[in-house]
Amino acid sequence: MHIQANYSLLNHNSFHVDIKSHYYVEVNKQSDILTLRTDFKLASLPWRVIGDGSNLLFTKDFPGLTLRCTFNKIRLVKEDDENVWLTVGAGVKWHDLVLYTVRQNWWGLENLALIPGSVGAAPVQNIGAYGAEAQDVITRVQTLNLFDGQHREFRNSECLFGYRTSIFKQQYVNRLLVYRVTIRLRKLAHGQANLSYEPLKEALKGIEKDKITPMMVFEQVIRIRQSRIPDPCKQGNAGSFFKNPIVSAEYFQTLHEEYPGLPHHKMLDGSYKIPAAWLIEQCGLKGLSQGYAGVSEQHALVLVNLGGATGSELAELSQMVQETVNHQFGIYLEPEVIIL
Numbered sequence: 001m002h003i004q005a006n007y008s009l010l011n012h013n014s015f016h017v018d019i020k021s022h023y024y025v026e027v028n029k030q031s032d033i034l035t036l037r038t039d040f041k042l043a044s045l046p047w048r049v050i051g052d053g054s055n056l057l058f059t060k061d062f063p064g065l066t067l068r069c070t071f072n073k074i075r076l077v078k079e080d081d082e083n084v085w086l087t088v089g090a091g092v093k094w095h096d097l098v099l100y101t102v103r104q105n106w107w108g109l110e111n112l113a114l115i116p117g118s119v120g121a122a123p124v125q126n127i128g129a130y131g132a133e134a135q136d137v138i139t140r141v142q143t144l145n146l147f148d149g150q151h152r153e154f155r156n157s158e159c160l161f162g163y164r165t166s167i168f169k170q171q172y173v174n175r176l177l178v179y180r181v182t183i184r185l186r187k188l189a190h191g192q193a194n195l196s197y198e199p200l201k202e203a204l205k206g207i208e209k210d211k212i213t214p215m216m217v218f219e220q221v222i223r224i225r226q227s228r229i230p231d232p233c234k235q236g237n238a239g240s241f242f243k244n245p246i247v248s249a250e251y252f253q254t255l256h257e258e259y260p261g262l263p264h265h266k267m268l269d270g271s272y273k274i275p276a277a278w279l280i281e282q283c284g285l286k287g288l289s290q291g292y293a294g295v296s297e298q299h300a301l302v303l304v305n306l307g308g309a310t311g312s313e314l315a316e317l318s319q320m321v322q323e324t325v326n327h328q329f330g331i332y333l334e335p336e337v338i339i340l
């Protein structure tokens with residue numbers, strides 16, 4: 001284990017913001033946590049876990065220890081006629097896992113192709129896209145306590161998964177390190193394509209449903225995503241910056257009278273989810289920039305680093321977007337990106 005001091009996190013965040021962590025370490029054995037805890041100096045500092053930094057906006061240097069888990073094995077641990085169970089190390093890239101599973105013709109991850117980041121963050125964030133969420137496939141999450149190194153396994157029902165959240169993001173943030181995740185996938189003949197997302201259904205129309213394979217869905221998801229979301233390697237970003245807000249039925253009616261074209265999705269409890277991108281676009285903010293921080297021209301929900309922006313500049317832009325939307329629509333946009 002190599003502890004590095006005064007370490008730049010420039011290559012560990014998809015906004016490409018250059019901030020420093022006092023100390024940085026990669027954890028690749030269960031015993032590493034205890035070893036670190038016995039170091040008096042490190043033990044007295046704050047600790048923070050990161051994955052690939054694709055949902056983080058760093059705004060200042062961190063006066064503590066940044067930990068990143070690099071467990072990187074994918075293992076088939078069980079199978080029956082219909083299912084397979086895999087354990088996957090937290091350090092595996094999520095998209096590499098998706099690619100591996102679709103190549104085996106297993107159903108379950110194809111709609112989640114091209115989401116940046118690590119497997120370890122997937123349960124923390126309960127990542128989701130195109131009608132699928134990590135919680136649909138995760139059966140168990142294995143963790144290490146950052147204070148005493150103790151192992152604890154969580155069953156799916158104990159993870160308290162919600163919209164882009166979980167118990168790991170709430171009460172256990174920076175207290176537990178996810179080091180391994182168990183997922184259950186369906187074999188080809190025992191699963192089917194999830195085409196609940198309309199553009200995906202449209203892309204595969206004309207093909208009989210039982211002829212569609214996980215790879216076909218995977219390829220379409222990639223095509224759609226590449227046409228909509230700026231590539232963080234070319235233009236720093238963290239995907240959707242804000243969550244889609246949910247408003248009460250009464251408030252929705254009021255808004256709808258004023259904006260008949262208001263796109264919406266009715267929730268089971270009668271409330272309405274409204275696309276944050278539409279709200280931002282209506283405020284005329286799409287493509288707007290402040291210094292080197294901008295609202296993407298491609299997708300209004302994505303804030304981008306136009307080159308050399310600091311984390312604070314991006315955070316200021318996000319506040320301006322929040323205030324403008326709040327002023328025009330009376331809706332508060334909650335960040336999906338974690339601002340640190």
Ligand SMILES: Cc1cc2nc3c(=O)[nH]c(=O)nc-3n(C[C@H](O)[C@H](O)[C@H](O)COP(=O)(O)OP(=O)(O)OC[C@H]3O[C@@H](n4cnc5c(N)ncnc54)[C@H](O)[C@@H]3O)c2cc1C
Pocket residue numbers: 014048049050051052053054055056069090115116117118119120121122124125126127128129164168169173174176177178179229230231232237238239240338
């Ligand atoms: C272009 C782009 C598109 C995106 N599209 C989507 C999308 O469609 N759907 C979606 O859900 N997300 C999307 N995201 C957001 C992002 O990819 C996910 O949130 C991803 O899970 C973050 O993974 P990460 O490894 O980068 O985690 P980080 O951003 O480094 O960390 C995220 C959180 O997880 C915690 N964490 C990370 N690893 C661990 C671990 N091993 N143990 C404990 N805690 C940990 C961190 O402390 C932090 O709280 C997108 C991002 C980008 C840049």
